[in-house]
Amino acid sequence: MKTQPSTPNRPHLAVTLGDPAGIGPEVILKALADPAIAQNCQITLVGSRKLLQGCYQQLKSQTAIADPEAFPILDIDLNQEAIALGTGNAASGGASFAYMQEAIARTLAGDYQAIVTGPIAKTCWKAAGHPYPGQTELLAESAQIKRFGMLFVAKSPHSHWTLRTLLATTHIPLRQVPDALTPELLTWKLDLLIECLRQDFGIETPRIAISGLNPHSGENGQLGTEEKDWLIPWIKQQQNIHPQAIIDGPIPPDTLWVKPGQAWFGTATNAHDAYLALYHDQGLIPVKLMAFDKAVNTTIGLPFIRTSPDHGTAFDIAGQGIADCASMKSALWLAAELGSQRMIGGESKTLQSK
Ligand SMILES: NC(=O)C1=CN([C@@H]2O[C@H](COP(=O)(O)OP(=O)(O)OC[C@H]3O[C@@H](n4cnc5c(N)ncnc54)[C@H](O)[C@@H]3O)[C@@H](O)[C@H]2O)C=CC1
Ligand SMILES: NCC(=O)COP(=O)(O)O
Numbered sequence: 001m002k003t004q005p006s007t008p009n010r011p012h013l014a015v016t017l018g019d020p021a022g023i024g025p026e027v028i029l030k031a032l033a034d035p036a037i038a039q040n041c042q043i044t045l046v047g048s049r050k051l052l053q054g055c056y057q058q059l060k061s062q063t064a065i066a067d068p069e070a071f072p073i074l075d076i077d078l079n080q081e082a083i084a085l086g087t088g089n090a091a092s093g094g095a096s097f098a099y100m101q102e103a104i105a106r107t108l109a110g111d112y113q114a115i116v117t118g119p120i121a122k123t124c125w126k127a128a129g130h131p132y133p134g135q136t137e138l139l140a141e142s143a144q145i146k147r148f149g150m151l152f153v154a155k156s157p158h159s160h161w162t163l164r165t166l167l168a169t170t171h172i173p174l175r176q177v178p179d180a181l182t183p184e185l186l187t188w189k190l191d192l193l194i195e196c197l198r199q200d201f202g203i204e205t206p207r208i209a210i211s212g213l214n215p216h217s218g219e220n221g222q223l224g225t226e227e228k229d230w231l232i233p234w235i236k237q238q239q240n241i242h243p244q245a246i247i248d249g250p251i252p253p254d255t256l257w258v259k260p261g262q263a264w265f266g267t268a269t270n271a272h273d274a275y276l277a278l279y280h281d282q283g284l285i286p287v288k289l290m291a292f293d294k295a296v297n298t299t300i301g302l303p304f305i306r307t308s309p310d311h312g313t314a315f316d317i318a319g320q321g322i323a324d325c326a327s328m329k330s331a332l333w334l335a336a337e338l339g340s341q342r343m344i345g346g347e348s349k350t351l352q353s354k
Contacts, residue, residue: 010041011113011305011339013332014074014103017047018118020083021092022313023323025055028118030325031332032066041336044112046103048095049075051083059321074102085319093124100135104142107304113343114305114335115139118328119313122171133171136299139306148301149192151274152283152310153334154291159266163291164201164274165283166193166300177279178226181213183234186276190238193274194245196300200338201273209256209272210235210249211282217250248272257286264290284310293326296334305338307331 018024028045029052031037045052045068052068059065076098082091096118103115117135125132132138140148152165168189169180190208197203212231214224221228227250239247260275262268277283287295288310295310309327317323 009340009343011336011343012042012044012111013114013116013335013339014044014046014107014112015116015332016099016103016118017045017051017096018099019088019092019096019120019124019313020048020051021085021088021124021318022119022121022315023318024096024118024120024313025052026059026065026318026321026323027309027325027328029055029059029065029068030063030323031329032071033064034329037329037332037336038071041332041339043332044072044074046074046076047099047118048077048080049073050077050080058319062321074106076102086315088121088124088313088315090124090127090129093121093126093128093130096120097125097128097130097138100138101142104139108143112304113339114307116328116331116335117306117308119309119311121313121315135308136170136306139299139302143302143304145301145303147188147192148299149189149196151193151196151298151300152287152295153298154287154295154310155330156264156266156291157294159263161263161266161271162201163260163264163287163295164197165287166274166276167280167283168276168278170280172280174279174281178213181226181278183230186210186231186234187238190242190247190276192301193276194242197273200300200341203273205244205246206273207246208248208274208276209251209259210247210276211253211256211278212250213253213278215252215254217252249276253278253282260286261290293324294330295327296331298334305335305342307335307338 078095079091107115150167150170154163169177197206213226218224218227231250235249259268259271263271297308297310299306309331
């Protein structure tokens, strides 16, 4: 295994390949073709060396792609013959699960400051006998953390404004959402968000917008009662508990995204520092509309940094060389930035040559 020089404040990132039948290896090697990334952090690739080599050899004549041998590789070569690009199955799910287990164990042992994960398919994990809703839940369980959150971070290339969206509930059926949403759940999600904004983004006096659940936030109970019954009183209570913050809401879910949309394109300057969406698609439809090629999925509440691109395994285009690596690049940048910040234990620091 080759090693890279260890430089102060240059965090060490474990980068898992994700599902080997998907676009994870391709977007990772494409992203690492930008030399600025490795200037700001140390990278160890976690996954099959053979697969990385195959990806590199296949694509090197048609696109800018890094030679995987330029990085240390934790080689995990599982069931290679049963894995076919574009077809996720139990073998590919078992492999991506093993990559994650290795990265998590070594990160918990102190080898890495951050894990950047390639996308996995939940169905393939299930087929391999690992029925987790996602990587987020595996990370939290392994770190023995009960309170964690899925926060999407995207920096606008138009205005440089940063969109931050926390999901209050994540991978559960829509039908279960109203019952899962409770004042207790929202209280600790909001606490996590406020702490993350302070620690990782240097925002001591955050402005946070909270979505309603029902159309028009229930229209005073006529279109749904959750807002009237508990969400409005809960927000008032939280405003008293967090006097340093401004907590707005419940904002009708359709209009909540107008201001961030304008801020993204540079036509508004007074958008909030973060948005709390009550369920997966309420938050991720606007995030992906604005920033599919930019957004980073981060897990907050863990004892280490975790980032990931916002997209999935894209089995439909795997092996074609056409996958866009921009979201993976953003995930690597953000992990390096947050890692170096936490290492110096200080204020927000923006990396060079971004
Ligand atoms: N962080 C993670 O591990 C995530 C995993 N997934 C998983 O991915 C699998 C597939 O999910 P889908 O809903 O189909 O979402 P997807 O993001 O994999 O694909 C949706 C569409 O976007 C395209 N696309 C995705 N990433 C792209 C890229 N980098 N460049 C160009 N085109 C790209 C795909 O070709 C497809 O047409 C599921 O099993 C899901 O669980 C989904 C989201 C995140
Ligand atoms: N839609 C977001 C998503 O699927 C993220 O999943 P994971 O990071 O928990 O694997």
